[in-house]
Amino acid sequence: xxxxxxxxxxxxxxxxxxxxxRRCIEKYGxxxxxxxxxxxxxxxCRKSCRLRWLNYLSPTIKRGDFTQDEVDLLLKLxxxxxxRWSLIAGRLPGRTAxxxxxxxxxxxNRKNSGATATEGEEIEARNHVSKRxxxxxxxxxxxxxxxxxxxxxxxxxxxxxPSANINTTRLCNSKEMLCMPSPVLPNxxxxxxxxQESDSFDKELEKGISAGSIFECAxxxxxxxxxxxxxxxxxxxxxxxxxxxxxxxxEEFCLDFDFWDAHRTNHDGNYLQA
DNA sequence: AACAGGTCCAACCGCCGCCAA
DNA sequence: ATTGGCGGCGGTTGGACCTGT
Numbered sequence: 001x002x003x004x005x006x007x008x009x010x011x012x013x014x015x016x017x018x019x020x021x022r023r024c025i026e027k028y029g030x031x032x033x034x035x036x037x038x039x040x041x042x043x044x045c046r047k048s049c050r051l052r053w054l055n056y057l058s059p060t061i062k063r064g065d066f067t068q069d070e071v072d073l074l075l076k077l078x079x080x081x082x083x084r085w086s087l088i089a090g091r092l093p094g095r096t097a098x099x100x101x102x103x104x105x106x107x108x109n110r111k112n113s114g115a116t117a118t119e120g121e122e123i124e125a126r127n128h129v130s131k132r133x134x135x136x137x138x139x140x141x142x143x144x145x146x147x148x149x150x151x152x153x154x155x156x157x158x159x160x161x162p163s164a165n166i167n168t169t170r171l172c173n174s175k176e177m178l179c180m181p182s183p184v185l186p187n188x189x190x191x192x193x194x195x196q197e198s199d200s201f202d203k204e205l206e207k208g209i210s211a212g213s214i215f216e217c218a219x220x221x222x223x224x225x226x227x228x229x230x231x232x233x234x235x236x237x238x239x240x241x242x243x244x245x246x247x248x249x250x251e252e253f254c255l256d257f258d259f260w261d262a263h264r265t266n267h268d269g270n271y272l273q274a
Numbered sequence: 275a276a277c278a279g280g281t282c283c284a285a286c287c288g289c290c291g292c293c294a295a
Numbered sequence: 296a297t298t299g300g301c302g303g304c305g306g307t308t309g310g311a312c313c314t315g316t
Contacts, residue, residue, distance in 0.1 A: 010285080010286075011285075011286095011309095012284075012285080012310090012311095013284085013285090031302090032301095033301080033302070034300080034301065034302090046301080046302085047286085047287090047302085047303090048285075048286080050302075050303085051284085051285065051286085052284090052285085054303095055283095055284070055285085056284075056285095083305065083306090084304085084305085085304080085305070086303075086304060086305085097303095097304075097305085098283080098284075098285090098305095099283085101305075101306085102282070102283050102284085103282095103283095105282095105283095105306095106281070106282060106283085
């Protein structure tokens with residue numbers, strides 16, 4: 001009989017395994033997952049350890065049913081981001097990508113009805129999913145060498161918007177300007193943060209999307225997001241993730257979305273093809 | 275009580291992008 | 296330029312649990 005004592009374990013985790021993993025993470029911290037099985041004394045692969053921690057054992061995980069606010073936000077975010085559960089999870093504090101994916105698949109993606117969301121929302125959600133499946137990702141690389149052009153001409157600023165009693169973040173180049181209302185505090189580090197995000201912006205440009213259309217679409221998306229979600233929630237204090245006086249929202253929302261998706265949503269078929 | 279079918283969710287799988295060698 | 300290791304992701308699955316008959 002072959003000795004399987006060193007075989008990697010699969011299946012449900014035992015309490016003892018949970019204890020060993022928890023103790024290991026508490027001692028060494030998250031990360032270096034390839035070292036975790038040895039350090040913890042577990043016969044589990046690195047991925048299994050990581051998954052167990054991130055989806056179940058981590059103290060940051062929020063248990064219990066999704067609140068109506070969370071469901072509403074999930075619907076909006078899914079409309080904006082599609083099936084990118086990790087990005088959506090980043091907007092729902094305490095919820096894991098797996099939780100959200102499971103929630104979505106059981107509530108909105110199953111064949112029979114009975115969902116907790118309204119019928120309209122469910123239909124909308126389903127339509128969005130089917131629309132996404134029809135989209136063919138472009139393969140253009142026409143900006144690969146020129147993208148620095150835009151980057152070099154971008155500027156970022158935050159200034160008060162007297163009429164709305166809020167701040168407005170502006171992302172500009174010589175021809176285009178993206179204005180985005182945001183609850184940015186006067187002394188925030190918004191500018192430097194946006195500059196860091198210019199890296200991802202650069203990557204989007206390298207995919208061949210024209211700068212003008214990105215700005216156009218991004219502005220549409222942000223305006224819509226602000227009008228429908230952010231502003232009402234801030235005004236009514238309903239945002240579950242925003243503590244009074246915090247800058248959570250400028251960390252979480254400002255420009256931190258996929259420009260490519262924004263472009264695709266509003267301008268299907270208008271890409272620069274390779 | 276027993277069974278069938280439906281629901282839920284933890285866990286696995288395969289793939290991808292990044293990065294260092 | 297290539298390769299291999301790693302972290303991370305979304306899709307899928309298996310089985311426990313629930314509900315109705």
